[in-house]
Amino acid sequence: MSYDEQITAMEQEFSRELLAVAAAEDLRRLERSFLHVKKGRIRELTRGAAFAELDVEARRSHGAEAAQLEQKMRALLDERLENLTHKDHETTPDIGIDFSLTADVQPGSIQPVMIIQAALEDIFRGMGFRVDEGFEVETEYFNFDAVNVGPDHPARDMQDTFWLENGLVLRTHTSASQVRALRAYGAPLRIIFPGRCFRQEETDASHETSFYQCEGLMVDRGVSVANLLGVMRTLMSEVFEREVKVRLRPGYFPFVEPGFELDLRCLICDGTGCKVCKQSGWVELMPCGMVHPKVLEAGGVPAGFSGFAFGLGMTRLAMMKFGIPDIRLFDSGDLRFHSQFPASA
Numbered sequence: 001m002s003y004d005e006q007i008t009a010m011e012q013e014f015s016r017e018l019l020a021v022a023a024a025e026d027l028r029r030l031e032r033s034f035l036h037v038k039k040g041r042i043r044e045l046t047r048g049a050a051f052a053e054l055d056v057e058a059r060r061s062h063g064a065e066a067a068q069l070e071q072k073m074r075a076l077l078d079e080r081l082e083n084l085t086h087k088d089h090e091t092t093p094d095i096g097i098d099f100s101l102t103a104d105v106q107p108g109s110i111q112p113v114m115i116i117q118a119a120l121e122d123i124f125r126g127m128g129f130r131v132d133e134g135f136e137v138e139t140e141y142f143n144f145d146a147v148n149v150g151p152d153h154p155a156r157d158m159q160d161t162f163w164l165e166n167g168l169v170l171r172t173h174t175s176a177s178q179v180r181a182l183r184a185y186g187a188p189l190r191i192i193f194p195g196r197c198f199r200q201e202e203t204d205a206s207h208e209t210s211f212y213q214c215e216g217l218m219v220d221r222g223v224s225v226a227n228l229l230g231v232m233r234t235l236m237s238e239v240f241e242r243e244v245k246v247r248l249r250p251g252y253f254p255f256v257e258p259g260f261e262l263d264l265r266c267l268i269c270d271g272t273g274c275k276v277c278k279q280s281g282w283v284e285l286m287p288c289g290m291v292h293p294k295v296l297e298a299g300g301v302p303a304g305f306s307g308f309a310f311g312l313g314m315t316r317l318a319m320m321k322f323g324i325p326d327i328r329l330f331d332s333g334d335l336r337f338h339s340q341f342p343a344s345a
């Protein structure tokens with residue numbers, strides 16, 4: 001190996017080892033290994049019989065090259081030490097990116113119904129409910145028959161259905177998941193299933209062919225209307241972040257007996273009467289009731305259990321919470337609408 005090759009080989013070896021350095025003590029070891037006054041590997045370049053046999057001139061120039069390499073190594077060691085002790089670089093490898101630069105990134109938006117859904121999931125989990133999803137494409141049985149809507153039941157017409165060519169339906173309500181849930185998990189059970197529903201509707205400011213509901217089910221021994229009211233009051237107070245008043249009116253749905261409409265004391269006028277509550281002081285919020293015995297039976301729930309169910313209109317709730325005047329805005333793709341719900345404020 002010529003002298004030049006020896007110098008190059010030493011430099012390459014040093015660089016390789018320097019790359020593997022992870023901490024300051026590795027650096028000290030590297031320094032000792034190459035540059036120690038007596039035992040450093042760089043001394044091999046100016047030692048030994050071959051070096052001694054060189055003439056004065058050659059020894060001087062070789063010595064100068066070795067000294068130059070030593071200087072270069074020291075500079076590299078210093079630079080690496082500087083990097084290692086600088087806080088930002090302690091955990092980040094030096095890959096040529098300046099992590100201190102601020103980025104001009106648009107965080108995007110969250111669809112407002114999803115904001116409501118996340119809040120509901122949080123609140124219900126806090127009350128011991130599990131969260132499930134159900135299926136958007138359902139069998140006729142689970143969408144209708146299982147929840148006590150027989151083949152000739154007029155309620156089938158109340159919910160204009162999208163039928164698929166294979167005989168399945170796009171679920172018209174999240175109640176379609178009630179019996180699936182009862183069969184899957186058994187009683188006692190506390191569960192919500194938020195999700196998308198579909199109906200063949202004429203669209204206007206409050207009707208769309210697709211919208212979101214959040215179905216809830218609580219089945220246990222001794223569950224009564226008092227539990228239903230308690231859960232609903234807690235829910236609404238948390239969603240609207242203030243005390244709310246609720247009331248029940250009789251309502252008819254085949255899957256509950258008795259069935260109710262739950263109204264919310266108008267949050268705009270506090271019950272004194274305004275445009276939003278059509279001067280009644282109350283806003284209709286969600287249908288609910290005690291689970292019909294036929295539904296419990298279809299779900300395989302043993303005798304001795306009772307339960308309540310509710311079908312909260314999540315799209316409607318989002319409209320009330322955020323003051324959204326037209327349901328068609330949700331799917332409009334209109335950035336002026338969506339950018340009002342930034343992902344991070």
Ligand code: DAH
Pocket residue numbers: 172173174175215216253255256259287288289290309310311312
């Ligand atoms: N499934 C009904 C609908 O979409 C809403 C509903 C009413 C759900 C009463 C319920 C309930 O769980 O108890 O019109």
